[in-house]
Amino acid sequence: MLNILMIEDDREDAELIMARLSSPMKINSKVTVAGRLCEGLELLKAGSFELVLLDLGLPDCRGIETYKKLCAEFPYMPVIVLSGLDDETIATEAVKHGAQDYLVKGSINSDMLIRCIRYAIERHEIRMAGLKHIERRKRAEEELKELNRILETRVAGEVEKHRQKEQLLIQQSKMAAMGEMIGNIAHQWKQPLNALGIIIGDILDAYDFGELDRTYLEEIVDQSREQISFMSKTIDDFRNFLKPSKAKTNFDVKIAVAEVLSILWPQFRTNFISFVINCNNHNKTFNNLSDVICCNDMIISTYKNEFAQVILNIITNAKDAIIESRENGYMNKADEGIIIIDCARKPDSVLITIRDNGGGIPDGIMDRIFEPYFTTKSDDKGTGIGLYMAKTIIENNLYGTLTARNVDGGAEFTITVPAKTQT
Ligand SMILES: Nc1ncnc2c1ncn2[C@@H]1O[C@H](COP(=O)(O)OP(=O)(O)OP(=O)(O)O)[C@@H](O)[C@H]1O
Ligand SMILES: [Mg+2]
Structure with missing residues (x-):
């Protein structure tokens, strides 16, 4: 009807x-x-x-x-x-x-009217079906858009979570580095503090012996100032080292490596560990910064302190491996620990390999050393984020690579970073 x-x-x-x-x-x-x-x-x-x-x-x-x-x-x-x-x-x-x-x-007439009505109804139904189809498509598009929006928010959320986690790891790694640094500062300060103690004691003696004249005092003040400025410089060096880099800078890789070594040097000397830095086949045993030839051939452009932190992590691991090796008898207590750093300029990149004689990475863990929180060290000695951080920094921030392997007598870590084209 x-x-x-x-x-x-x-x-x-x-x-x-x-x-x-x-x-x-x-x-x-x-x-x-x-x-x-x-x-x-x-x-x-x-x-x-x-x-x-x-x-x-x-x-x-x-x-x-x-x-x-x-x-x-x-x-x-x-x-x-x-x-x-x-x-x-x-x-x-x-x-x-x-x-x-x-x-x-x-x-x-009757026929015409009926036909007209039937056609009208049919056309209307076709039109409504078309409209419904468009409506359905619109709804599907809306649903798809909503789904995309939800996915985007979820992805953004996950990215943010990941970023926060990474930040936390960086922070933890910094704290670990800071602990190490405080040890180094204490070590560096021991000598000047002793010296200051002696100088102060000497003032009293000089007074007792009637030697306390202006010339003596000037000499004592100069000596004290020298010690104090050394201590203050040590603090500045460490503070600069721990500050996050604000911007990318151009720097020579071997200089940055040498700076890290200069900070670690006192502690390594105590542990009877020496360094060799080889720069493009030019062998040089590290003594101080000026020993590293500045030929500006290994310039990279990146966040310097983060790069330095990577080097610090790898070298600290090498030091730990050498000490452990002596403890477990792989090395004699009197054997010299040695860390060899090769810096080489390749056509488009700079290659740094860090090799030690600490016995190498234990069998079966090679695949896991870059995982976060993977450590073979006891609780107070290692958190297991050093290498994870190093890899993250090298691969995500510096667009380079970091790999590890065992070589004769120890472990070898290889870093490649894109070189800055020389102008
Ligand atoms: N040079 C090396 N020689 C032998 N084993 C190494 C060396 N470097 C790293 N490893 C192994 O890789 C593991 C992971 O190193 P990673 O630096 O990530 O953590 P960690 O040194 O244990 O702790 P931390 O967070 O304090 O650095 C170490 O626990 C050690 O077993
Ligand atoms: Mg470590």
Whole structure:
């Protein structure tokens, strides 16, 4: 049963159309008639009509406006416009605006009316199916967008978590380095503190022996100042070393390595460990910074302190391996520990290898040494983040590589970093 609303003020016309519709075998329909547009709109609001037959010349509205008003309130209602002979142009315009069809009232026959209604219903169904399809696609697109948004937020969250974890590890690694540094500072300060103690004691002796004149005092003040400035410089060196680098700088790799060695040197001397730095086949045993030839051929551009921290981690591991080797009898207590550092300039990169004679990385752990928190040392001696940090810094910040292998008598770590093109 097709529920039709006819909005038509002319009774005769309405009856004529109803008669055409009700002719036998034609269409199973129920027609409700409204004489005014406002009445028709009220009925549409209340009822469930499937089609509207609309006259454009109603008492409360005329012409194309009639269609437009209905359409504004019920945009998805299929409408067939009924036009008199005199307003066919307006009826055509209504079709242009979306009406399904128009019928000229004077010349409607039953067949034409039925066909027109059937086509209108079919066209409407096709249109609605199209609209539903578009709607579904829009919804799917919206869902996809939402999914993407959720994924993006999740990825951003994970990235942030990862960054925070890395920050924490860097911090922990810094704290470990700091502990090591404090040991070094204490070591470096011992001598000047002793010297100051002696100088102060000497003032008292000089007074007792009547030697406390201006020349003596000037000498003593100079000596004290010298010791104090040495101590103060040590502190500055360590502080600079631990500060995070704010910006990338250009620096020579071998100088940076030598600076790290100069900081570690006192502690290594106590443990009977020596260094050799080989620069592009130019062998040099390390004594002090000025020993490293400055030929500026190994310039890289990066965060210097982070790079220094990598070198510090690897060299500290070498020191630990040598000490442990002596403890477990692999090396004699009197055997000299030795750490050899080769710096070489390749066409596009700088290669640094750090080799020790501490017995090498134990069997079976080679694959794990770069994992965070992997350590073979006891709790107070190692946290297991040194090499993880070193690899992260070299590979993520410096776009280089860090690898390890065992060589004769010890371990060898190789760092490659892109070189800065020389100008
Ligand atoms: N030069 C080396 N010789 C032998 N084993 C080494 C050497 N360097 C590293 N290793 C092994 O790799 C492990 C991981 O080193 P890593 O520097 O990451 O941690 P750690 O030294 O144990 O602790 P820390 O966090 O204090 O550095 C060490 O525990 C040690 O077993
Ligand atoms: Mg370590």
